[in-house]
Amino acid sequence: xxxxxxxxxxxxxxxxxxxxxxxxxxxxxxxxxxxxxxxxxxxxxxxxxxxxxxxxxxxxxxxxxxxxxxxxxxxxxxxxxxxxxxxxxxxxxxxxxxxxxxxxxxxxxxxxxxxxxxxxxxxxxxxxxxxxxxxxxxxxxxxxxxxxxxxxxxxxxxxxxxxxxxxxxxxxxxxxxxxxxxxxxxxxxxxxxxxxxxxxxxxxxxxxxxxxxxxxxxxxxxxxxxxxxxxxxxxxxxxxxxxxxxxxxxxxxxxxxxxxxxxxxxxxxxxxxxxxxxxxxxxxxxxxxxxxxxxxxxxxxxxxxxxxxxxxxxxxxxxxxxxxxxxxxxxxxxxxxxxxxxxxxxxxxxxx
Ligand code: NAD
Numbered sequence: 001x002x003x004x005x006x007x008x009x010x011x012x013x014x015x016x017x018x019x020x021x022x023x024x025x026x027x028x029x030x031x032x033x034x035x036x037x038x039x040x041x042x043x044x045x046x047x048x049x050x051x052x053x054x055x056x057x058x059x060x061x062x063x064x065x066x067x068x069x070x071x072x073x074x075x076x077x078x079x080x081x082x083x084x085x086x087x088x089x090x091x092x093x094x095x096x097x098x099x100x101x102x103x104x105x106x107x108x109x110x111x112x113x114x115x116x117x118x119x120x121x122x123x124x125x126x127x128x129x130x131x132x133x134x135x136x137x138x139x140x141x142x143x144x145x146x147x148x149x150x151x152x153x154x155x156x157x158x159x160x161x162x163x164x165x166x167x168x169x170x171x172x173x174x175x176x177x178x179x180x181x182x183x184x185x186x187x188x189x190x191x192x193x194x195x196x197x198x199x200x201x202x203x204x205x206x207x208x209x210x211x212x213x214x215x216x217x218x219x220x221x222x223x224x225x226x227x228x229x230x231x232x233x234x235x236x237x238x239x240x241x242x243x244x245x246x247x248x249x250x251x252x253x254x255x256x257x258x259x260x261x262x263x264x265x266x267x268x269x270x271x272x273x274x275x276x277x278x279x280x281x282x283x284x285x286x287x288x289x290x291x292x293x294x295x296x297x298x299x300x301x302x303x304x305x306x307x308x309x310x311x312x313x314x315x316x317x318x319x320x321x322x323x324x325x326x327x328x329x330x331x332x333x334x335x336x337x338x339x340x341x342x343x344x345x346x347x348x349x350x351x352x
Contacts, residue, residue, distance in 0.1 A: 123156065158195050
C-alpha cells in the first residue's frame with residue numbers, strides 16, 4: 001500500500017467487469033492529475049473476482065473495504081436468472097450502506113431541460129426491498145397469490161432523514177422534500193413521513209422542508225424540476241425517481257452514485273458493465289468521474305471536486321470533446337486527456 005503525505009487517505013479500488021477496468025483507469029488518470037489524496041488498495045469483485053479468486057465478493061476485498069471504509073468501484077456484472085447473488089446488494093448489506101445519493105445536474109445544454117440540479121437521497125436497506133415475499137398456492141396454481149411486505153423502522157427513517165438534512169446543510173442546499181405515499185401505505189410510508197418531519201423541525205431556519213406524494217412528485221419532476229433541491233424518500237420510490245431524474249439530464253451515462261453507510265462509503269457509476277462496449281476503448285468515463293468528485297466531497301476535498309467538475313464542464317462544453325454516446329467521436333483516452341489538459345491549465349492559472 002502506498003502511504004505518504006500526499007496520498008494519505010487509504011481507499012479500496014475495484015476495477016469491476018466489462019468496461020469497468022477502462023473507466024476506472026481513466027478515472028485514476030484524472031485523479032492523479034488532480035493530486036487526489038487517495039492511497040489505493042486494488043482488489044477484485046464481480047465476474048473478475050469469481051474468475052480470479054473463486055468468489056464474486058472475495059474476502060480480501062471485503063477486508064480491504066472494512067479497513068479503508070472508502071471505495072471507488074467499477075460496475076460489476078451480475079448473471080441474469082441463475083448464478084451468484086448481486087455483489088452490489090451484498091456490499092450494501094455488508095457495510096450497511098443505508099443512503100444512496102444521486103445528483104442529477106445538467107452537464108450538456110440543449111437537452112429537454114436546462115440548469116437542473118437535484119439531489120436524491122434514497123433509503124437503501126429497508127422498505128419494500130427487504131424481499132419478504134411469498135406465494136400462496138390455490139388449486140393447481142402454485143402462484144395463485146403473491147404477498148410482499150415492506151419494513152420501515154423509525155430508526156432507519158430517522159437515519160436517512162438526518163442524512164438528507166445534514167447533506168443539505170453541508171452542501172448549501174436550501175430545501176428538503178420528503179416523498180412518500182402516506183395516503184395509501186399509511187403505516188409503511190406514514191412512519192417515514194412522520195419521522196422525517198420530526199427530523200426536519202430541528203433544521204428550521206436553516207433548511208426548508210416540504211413533502212409530496214410520490215406520484216405527484218413524479219409528475220412535477222417532469223413539469224417543473226427546478227422546484228426541487230434535495231429529495232429524501234424510501235427505497236422503491238427512490239429507485240424509480242432517481243432514474244427519472246437521470247432521464248431529465250440525459251440518461252444514466254452521466255449519473256454518479258454514492259452509497260453511504262455506517263461502516264463504509266462506496267462510490268460508483270449508476271450504469272452497468274456494458275459488455276457490448278468492453279475492450280473497445282470507447283466507453284464514457286463521465287459517470288465514474290462524477291462519482292470520484294462525490295468521493296472527494298466526502299473526504300472534505302471540495303476544492304478538488306470543484307476543480308474536477310469544472311474541468312469536465314469545460315471539456316464537454318468549450319472543447320466539445322465527447323464520447324460516442326453523447327454524440328461525439330472521442331475515445332475514452334482522448335476524453336480523459338482533454339479533462340487532464342483542463343485540470344493542468346486551471347492549476348497553472350491558480351499558481352500564476
Ligand atoms: P448497462 O448500463 O451496462 O448498459 C446499458 C446500455 O448503456 C448499453 O447499451 C451500454 O453500451 C450503454 N452504456 C452503459 N455505460 C456506458 C458508458 N459508460 N459509456 C457508454 N455507453 C454506456 O446495463 P445492462 O446491459 O443492463 O447491464 C450489464 C451488466 O451490468 C449486467 O450484468 C448488470 O447486472 C450489471 N450492472 C451493474 C451495475 C453496478 O455494478 N452498479 C449497475 C447496473 C447493471
